[in-house]
Amino acid sequence: MDTIIAPATAPGKAALAVIRVSGPAAQPMTQTLLERPIPWIPQRATLVRLWDRGEFLDQAVLVYWKKPHSFTGEDVVEISCHGSPYIVQKMVAAYIARGARFALPGEFTQRAFLHGKLDLTQAEAIHEIIQAQTPAALEGALGIHQGKLRNKIVQLRERLLGIVAHLEAYVDFPDEDVPPLVQKELEEALDCLEQELEALLRTAPVGKILREGVVTAIVGAPNVGKSSLFNALLREDRAIVSPIPGTTRDTIETECQLGGFCLRLVDTAGRRKTDDWIEQEGVRRAEAALAQADLVLYVIVAPEPEPEEVRRLLPPPGKVWLVVANKCDLGIHPDHRDRICVSALTGQGLDRLQEEIVRQLTGGLALAKEGWITINPRHEGLLRRAQEGLQRARTAWQEGASLELVSVDLRESLQALGEVIGLGCREEILDEVFRRFCIGK
Numbered sequence: 001m002d003t004i005i006a007p008a009t010a011p012g013k014a015a016l017a018v019i020r021v022s023g024p025a026a027q028p029m030t031q032t033l034l035e036r037p038i039p040w041i042p043q044r045a046t047l048v049r050l051w052d053r054g055e056f057l058d059q060a061v062l063v064y065w066k067k068p069h070s071f072t073g074e075d076v077v078e079i080s081c082h083g084s085p086y087i088v089q090k091m092v093a094a095y096i097a098r099g100a101r102f103a104l105p106g107e108f109t110q111r112a113f114l115h116g117k118l119d120l121t122q123a124e125a126i127h128e129i130i131q132a133q134t135p136a137a138l139e140g141a142l143g144i145h146q147g148k149l150r151n152k153i154v155q156l157r158e159r160l161l162g163i164v165a166h167l168e169a170y171v172d173f174p175d176e177d178v179p180p181l182v183q184k185e186l187e188e189a190l191d192c193l194e195q196e197l198e199a200l201l202r203t204a205p206v207g208k209i210l211r212e213g214v215v216t217a218i219v220g221a222p223n224v225g226k227s228s229l230f231n232a233l234l235r236e237d238r239a240i241v242s243p244i245p246g247t248t249r250d251t252i253e254t255e256c257q258l259g260g261f262c263l264r265l266v267d268t269a270g271r272r273k274t275d276d277w278i279e280q281e282g283v284r285r286a287e288a289a290l291a292q293a294d295l296v297l298y299v300i301v302a303p304e305p306e307p308e309e310v311r312r313l314l315p316p317p318g319k320v321w322l323v324v325a326n327k328c329d330l331g332i333h334p335d336h337r338d339r340i341c342v343s344a345l346t347g348q349g350l351d352r353l354q355e356e357i358v359r360q361l362t363g364g365l366a367l368a369k370e371g372w373i374t375i376n377p378r379h380e381g382l383l384r385r386a387q388e389g390l391q392r393a394r395t396a397w398q399e400g401a402s403l404e405l406v407s408v409d410l411r412e413s414l415q416a417l418g419e420v421i422g423l424g425c426r427e428e429i430l431d432e433v434f435r436r437f438c439i440g441k
């Protein structure tokens with residue numbers, strides 16, 4: 001295994017910069033940079049002076065982690081130097097000159113995974129901890145980093161393994177039928193597994209919006225108060241409001257936090273001035289424009305009767321669609337008695353709107369038991385595969401197929417569950433996961 005190096009802190013000027021070196025040569029390479037020898041006591045900070053071929057580099061704090069008791073499971077040296085990009089560059093160059101290689105993105109975490117320090121869900125969670133945009137996203141990522149998802153998957157896998165073992169015990173005795181009592185027991189165990197997979201799968205949509213933000217569209221007829229509502233929602237958490245120029249398109253995206261979610265108000269600025277689009281281009285066009293939204297706030301006016309288009313527009317499936325009656329300070333028409341009524345002007349009802357948005361986004365109580373633990377798209381694909389395996393096994397079982405065939409399907413499920421935590425994953429899949437990380441992670 002070669003020795004890798006990368007700065008662990010972000011590029012740019014800062015009080016400190018941390019450089020991390022991992023691999024068998026971390027210690028001997030560092031030795032050649034030290035002004036004088038040090039005792040190399042693991043996990044202790046040592047103040048050192050570093051030199052490279054007669055050039056003074058910096059005074060720094062060095063921490064040595066001895067294999068296997070390190071983040072990566074290899075010998076690790078961490079150098080905390082002054083946060084000058086030049087110092088960082090020279091330090092890295094000094095190690096490269098001694099045979100180290102600049103680490104690929106995520107390579108330290110990849111090595112931690114390879115040495116069994118983390119499973120794949122925990123490794124992924126490190127990236128998510130860093131990327132978290134909201135307290136809820138962070139809470140979920142920290143939970144997965146602690147092993148909550150891994151434990152769940154390990155438990156499901158062990159139960160399935162038990163079922164397979166039980167079944168396969170009968171394979172060797174083709175003349176014996178599986179006793180009815182055992183059959184019933186196995187079927188119940190499979191049912192139970194399927195339900196738990198289903199519960200995990202249901203967290204995927206929340207996971208998506210926790211990780212990527214909630215693409216939000218505020219729509220409605222002209223002058224109903226869309227801009228005002230937009231501003232009123234932003235005021236909820238002004239500190240984190242930021243206009244971010246879109247990276248892939250020329251649109252301006254504004255983010256705001258709402259009840260633990262990051263709302264991404266996309267394209268509203270551009271569309272705001274031509275809001276008569278409903279009349280102009282018809283309902284179909286309107287639905288197409290909303291296609292990318294996760295959350296649609298359809299604004300109408302509280303003191304007026306329900307407009308006809310509200311009945312005409314069918315909420316697209318898979319989206320949270322809320323009709324919000326604004327300007328309730330001017331009165332509430334009986335049509336809207338059961339609606340969320342707000343006043344963007346006075347702030348009335350905004351708390352309830354916020355609660356309702358969160359309630360709808362989290363799908364009621366679906367998350368309550370697991371906290372904010374949600375699966376990501378990679379997990380989702382694998383859990384679906386696992387579920388399909390179980391369903392095929394059930395069908396085969398009910399149609400009286402041979403036990404061998406049933407167990408083939410169950411083993412396919414086992415394989416998929418294993419891949420969630422990184423067991424038996426192809427190399428390319430692992431590379432794909434880790435290359436999404438930032439440098440030095």
Ligand SMILES: Nc1nc2c(c(=O)[nH]1)N(C=O)[C@@H](CNc1ccc(C(=O)N[C@@H](CCC(=O)O)C(=O)O)cc1)CN2
Nearest residue numbers: 008018020043063065068069070071072073078117126
């Ligand atoms: N300086 C520093 N800070 C850091 C990290 C790091 O690598 N270096 N981390 C990096 O993400 C996070 C902390 N995570 C870590 C996880 C495991 C080990 C580690 O050395 N584990 C060994 C020893 C355990 C022990 O002595 O109790 C092990 O698991 O064997 C270190 C950091 C955040 N802060």
Ligand SMILES: Nc1nc2c(ncn2[C@@H]2O[C@H](COP(=O)(O)OP(=O)(O)OP(=O)(O)O)[C@@H](O)[C@H]2O)c(=O)[nH]1
Nearest residue numbers: 222223224225226227228272275326327343344345
């Ligand atoms: N009384 C009252 N007036 C409001 C409220 N919200 C908005 N308004 C007023 O309604 C008018 C239109 O508000 P906007 O926020 O510009 O409405 P809009 O839907 O973005 O309008 P367009 O951009 O023309 O589509 C403004 O004069 C606002 O001050 C409210 O809750 N109560």
Ligand SMILES: [K+]
Nearest residue numbers: 226227228272
């Ligand atoms: K406006």
